[in-house]
Amino acid sequence: MAFCRAKTWFSRSFSSLSSNPLRVCVVGSGPAGFYTAEKMLKAHQGAEIDIVDRLPTPFGLVRSGVAPDHPETKIVVNQFSRVAQNDRCSFIGNVTLGSSISLSELRELYHVVVLAYGAESDRVLGIPGEDFAGIHSAREFVWWYNGHPDCKNLDPDLKSTDTAVILGQGNVALDVARILLRPTMELAKTDIASHALAALEESSIRKVYLVGRRGPVQAACTAKELREILGIKDLNVHIQESDLLKSPADEEELKNNRIQRRVYELLSKAASGPSLTSSGQRELHFVFFRKPDRFLDSGDRNGHVAGVHCEKTILKESVGSGKQIAVGTGQFEDLECGIVLKSIGYKSVPINGLPFDHHKGLA
Incomplete structure (x- = not known):
């Protein structure tokens, strides 16, 4: 269901890519992804940014990598939440690059694709x-x-x-x-x-x-x-x-x-x-x-x-x-x-x- 909603979002949002000043897709919603989105929003007025992640929830490493007894480190999610609440920024979860949507499809839909999905193997x-x-x-x-x-x-x-x-x-x-x-x-x-x-x-x-x-x-x-x-x-x-x-x-x-x-x-x-x-x-x-x-x-x-x-x-x-x-x-x-x-x-x-x-x- 989430995958279908994501596909609908993509097709509705990008029916006329050339009419928009800058559309950016950031793959990965951890610190690297949110810092990238934040910088893009400040540097390019009017740019619209989608942050996609294979998980249903954002924040990546902050949520799953920071030790639970380090709450002071996790405070950064407040800053990331403000980015996500920006009218020109959207978070789309349950989207897996390679199976939900291909890299080539993302390149067709967006002017810029930033891969910030981190290292998920050992x-x-x-x-x-x-x-x-x-x-x-x-x-x-x-x-x-x-x-x-x-x-x-x-x-x-x-x-x-x-x-x-x-x-x-x-x-x-x-x-x-x-x-x-x-x-x-x-x-x-x-x-x-x-x-x-x-x-x-x-x-x-x-x-x-x-x-x-x-x-x-x-x-x-x-x-x-x-x-x-x-x-x-x-x-x-x-x-x-x-x-x-x-x-x-x-x-x-x-x-x-x-x-x-x-x-x-x-x-x-x-x-x-x-x-x-x-x-x-x-x-x-x-x-x-x-x-x-x-x-x-x-x-x-x-x-x-x-x-x-x-x-x-x-x-x-x-x-x-x-x-x-x-x-x-x-x-x-x-x-x-x-x-x-x-x-x-x-x-x-x-x-x-x-x-x-x-x-x-x-x-």
Whole structure:
């Protein structure tokens, strides 16, 4: 029904395209889409803009990607709502580019088509065992606890294990770790999806490992996100002090990047802080200089993940780039767990009629 209404809207609105000064279609109703529409409305008086989305509701990443305990970030929806209420702007939901309408049809209907649909798929590691049960992408987990319709039935098993491994140390990885470790009494005051809150209330997870290929100097998170997770009440934080040793190249990186410097300082302070030992204590382990080599099979749970076989790494300067990259040492260790969340980056999805780099996952 929504698709038919959209088709009717398109045919009625564009029966005489040449008579209008500027008609713009923005595909995707997340921040990129709304900021584009806002700029277009201000820069081109008289322009009419349609924002289309495959979901029935707008705001994309703000609705499904921002952690529920970050309400201050979501305030931007007020600005986006004002854009949508502009007489020259319309939102049309339940329209999927490629099936509801093709890119070539949009090009015929509009003077300008802006693709702002984001990255709705995940990068893969390409290592053995990646299809085991109990392994999810961080995107899926975030969508699950934010109530995104695509992942409402994800049903991650949080009862059968007390240990989770998160691959990655960026802000999304920290968001996921914080949701797993934060007291549910606090989460209940947020707009977290009810099904996720119920599952987290019954969760057995008490230990979370955040695994990164490089060291604390290269951690991809921001100081704000790191400070927030380190501030969780009664959380026992584990960081190997030997991982905090800096090379001359590390010193150079810190000298030139204030954000990295602040993150390193916070990690150093956490490593030297007192260790809590109360019963049932929740633990956060920062594991540096490790890269996943393969996933371990429990052997008795139908291909369910039982851990991650990691290769120890060292940093070497990349020729020509001046950056330090992680290279394997041939030494390995296992991290036992019952659930793995991969926070290794997103990739876009291809659209007919648009060149697409499948290796990079970019249009």
